[in-house]
Amino acid sequence: MEFDEFKRIINSRAQDVGFSEWEIFYKRKNEFIVNVSEEKVDEYKLYKNIIIYFRGKYEGKIGKANTEVMDLESIELLIQKVKENAKILDCYSNEELFEGEKAYPQVDLYNEEIEKLETREKINIAKKLEVCVYGIDKKVCGCSSCGLSTEEEETQIANSRALEISFKSNLIRVFVQPIVKDDNKTVNIYDEVVTRDIQSLDVEKLARKSVNEALFYLNSKIIERGIYTAILSSRSSAKILNAFKEIFSGEVAMKGRSLLGNKIGEKVFSNLVSIHDNPLENNGLSCRPFDDEGVACRNKKIVEKGELKTFLHNRESARKAKCKSTGNGIKDFFTSNLTVMPINMYIENGSKSFNEMIALLGNGIIIDELSSESKRISIETGNFSYRGRGLKVENGKITEPVDQIVVSGNYYELLENIIEVGSDLKFIINDEKVSIGSPCLMVKKLAIESE
Secondary structure (H helix, E strand, C coil): CCHHHHHHHHHHHHHHHCCCEEEEEEEEEEEEEEEEECCEEEEEEEEEEEEEEEEEEECCEEEEEEECCCCHHHHHHHHHHHHHHHHHCCCCCCCCCCCCCCCCCCCCCCCHHHHHCCHHHHHHHHHHHHHHHHHHCCCEEEEEEEEEEEEEEEEEEEECCCCEEEEEEEEEEEEEEEEEECCCCEEECCEEEEECCHHHCCHHHHHHHHHHHHHHHHHCECCCCEEEEEEECHHHHHHHHHHCHHHHEHHHHHCCCCCCCCCCCCECCCCCCCEEECCCCCCCCCCCCECCCCCECCCEEEEECCEECCCECCHHHHHHHCCCCCCCEEECCCCCCEEECCCEEEECCCCECHHHHHHHHCCEEEEEEECHHHCEECCCCCEEEEEEEEEEEECCEEEEEEEEEEEEEEHHHHHHCEEEEECCCEEEECCCCCEEEECCEEEEEEEEEEC
16 A cells, blocks of 8 residues: 555544544655675665554544554554543643644755666675775775665655645765785774765775775874874764764753753854754755654754854754744654754864864874764763774874874863864764764864873
8 A cells, every 4th residue: 555545544534533633654764785795795685664653632632653554454553542542641632733834945855866776786886896995905805894775765744734745865875894904903994975966976986095094094103192182083073973962952951961051142162163953955964854743944053153042942842942843853763752853963164174274283183083882972961982093293294193092071172172173074974864064173182092
């Protein structure tokens, strides 16, 4: 059964059994993953998931239920479960269905070229990447991973208040982790390209970049423990922002878990720091025209020149805070729990190129990469610790790589101590499919030591 037919029937049945209001939320996710090894398919996975959440108001109370199956039987089960759930509630619900916006933004999120890629073509791209990696240098002895994935997502919301909206999005990801080895050391470095533009995919460029970076770190040294002026690379800064994205949630702030609580209108960071959540940003990887409650998305300047301007909200947290939703109500795919989540959050570009940032640094350390697997963070205090690797800078020049470092600090203090912002904004996409971006940042002082 197609969703349009499912929706038509459940709307009719909801009226028949006496629901005064109802809403259907539909999400479909398709994901293809292939890993190759020695020019053969090592892993091949295809995931197809759908989830439908149905809620209805019966005798003044709202019940909820969900299903992963679209057929007549599941419709009857949803209607029955929602009705029963509403009956057992002890009080009448203040929860209201959303009647929608007057207009929604238009965002181009779907590339049919990705959909048209055949499985054979996807495998061939992954194989080509592996061949390129091995062809760059004789010190390449393998790949921890080498492959390609495509992701497609569709969201539809319809309710009895005449709301009926939908969007589709897709992405292609090419990834590689070459292993290089000499007589003394083995290094492997993960890199990837995530895009909607197939034409921009350059597997040879990705192979060269990842292998050359790994080769460079074969000669890495150990650094002395100390407080350094440092540059966080764009990907390192994005990883830390991702770890602390919750501090900008109104829901988290009202629970007392963010030190930014009650500081709207105050200067909280360096005046060089401006932070957006812009689901309409063309370069973002998880853009969308509306959130999972049907609220239209828009660009929010969370921090402007160091001043906290707003928290992010869904409809419920906005009601408690006596403000409007910012369009950041996101449902967990499997549990249907609604939370507050950024969609496409990033630190705004500055004016300096990466090379100009290095020259300005003079003497210090570039934090090139941080390991998310080894991080220790506290949302409540802002404290963090990461293992990583970097580059030593002397007299405005990169002199040698440094490895096995531990970077520690406090994120609130880090953003207070930003003394320059680069112009190389780059995005990562996390496990929650949230797009997080940052340019490189120069920090006045950062604690760095060897493991």
